[in-house]
Amino acid sequence: xxxxxxxxxxxxxxxxxxxxxxxxxxxxxxxxxxxxxxxxxxxxxxxxxxxxxxxxxxxxxxxxxxxxxxxxxxxxxxxxxxxxxxxxxxxxxxxxxxxxxxxxxxxxxxxxxxxxxxxxxxxxxxxxxxxxxxxxxxxxxxxxxxxxxxxxxxxxxxxxxxxxxxxxxxxxxxxxxxxxxxxxxxxxxxxxxxxxxxxxxxxxxxxxxxxxxxxxxxxxxxxxxxxxxxxxxxxxxxxxxxxxxxxxxxxxxxxxxxxxxxxxxxxxxxxxxxxxxxxxxxxxxxxxxxxxxx
Numbered sequence: 383x384x385x386x387x388x389x390x391x392x393x394x395x396x397x398x399x400x401x402x403x404x405x406x407x408x409x410x411x412x413x414x415x416x417x418x419x420x421x422x423x424x425x426x427x428x429x430x431x432x433x434x435x436x437x438x439x440x441x442x443x444x445x446x447x448x449x450x451x452x453x454x455x456x457x458x459x460x461x462x463x464x465x466x467x468x469x470x471x472x473x474x475x476x477x478x479x480x481x482x483x484x485x486x487x488x489x490x491x492x493x494x495x496x497x498x499x500x501x502x503x504x505x506x507x508x509x510x511x512x513x514x515x516x517x518x519x520x521x522x523x524x525x526x527x528x529x530x531x532x533x534x535x536x537x538x539x540x541x542x543x544x545x546x547x548x549x550x551x552x553x554x555x556x557x558x559x560x561x562x563x564x565x566x567x568x569x570x571x572x573x574x575x576x577x578x579x580x581x582x583x584x585x586x587x588x589x590x591x592x593x594x595x596x597x598x599x600x601x602x603x604x605x606x607x608x609x610x611x612x613x614x615x616x617x618x619x620x621x622x623x624x625x626x627x628x629x630x631x632x633x634x635x636x637x638x639x640x641x642x643x644x645x646x647x648x649x650x651x652x653x654x655x656x657x658x659x660x661x662x663x664x665x666x667x668x669x670x671x672x673x674x675x676x
Contacts, residue, residue, distance in 0.1 A: 383546070386547075398536065399582060404542070405441065405480045406664065417474050433461050440535060441477065443461070446468065459591050502663070505663070506620075507534075507617075511527045514635065514639050532588075533596050547571060551571075611634045615650065622672060654673075655670050
């Protein structure tokens with residue numbers, strides 16, 4: 383594992399791009415159970431557990447991009463469509479065995495806890511995005527949800543390959559509450575996670591639409607704004623229901639889906655409550671477990 387920042391931007395991208403992608407132990411268990419009943423299940427049955435795990439989703443989408451046929455002229459942006467192209471048995475053949483996050487980080491409990499937390503946060507962001515996109519009558523809410531799920535991929539990878547550096551960023555922010563997150567990242571890593579993410583998406587040749595939806599430089603577009611609002615909302619909720627940024631998040635939800643702020647709060651609460659029932663997936667406390675009584 384890295385204990386100091388890498389010397390150049392290109393070296394960072396090389397190291398991150400080469401990182402083996404483990405998956406959650408619970409995801410593996412669910413998929414193994416489904417594999418034993420492959421003749422009795424549908425593609426959606428397989429897709430659901432994949433969509434709860436950002437790392438598995440990334441593995442699946444990258445696989446199709448790496449094996450893209452010359453006759454494929456359009457990008458495939460969702461797990462369901464990838465599975466339709468490679469088939470359930472093709473999926474089982476390629477992804478039946480995977481290294482788990484728990485195995486990879488068995489000697490690094492703090493890093494493991496943080497990877498689980500960020501994966502849970504990404505899963506919640508995807509559910510917020512899908513709910514908001516549905517209310518906006520988005521052309522394909524699942525595309526927006528997938529982009530939200532993958533939005534913080536580099537942060538996950540940093541905890542996998544350089545947990546000491548990831549911890550230094552958090553310590554720096556705790557010591558200097560007014561320090562912007564990106565300034566802390568730049569001080570420790572030499573670069574921001576946003577810049578690294580943009581380059582990594584290009585290196586992996588992820589679908590153009592997903593790359594666009596994750597790019598906050600296009601924040602004026604409603605679909606991109608949905609992704610950014612969803613990921614910010616999830617991040618802030620995992621810091622506590624008293625987080626100072628949440629009122630602005632509720633206002634952003636209100637404006638995005640054209641509902642009043644009380645309805646926006648109810649939407650957030652209901653999605654968080656539903657997501658909280660899946661806490662065992664990540665073995666980390668969901669925001670609803672920490673929500674103060676009204």
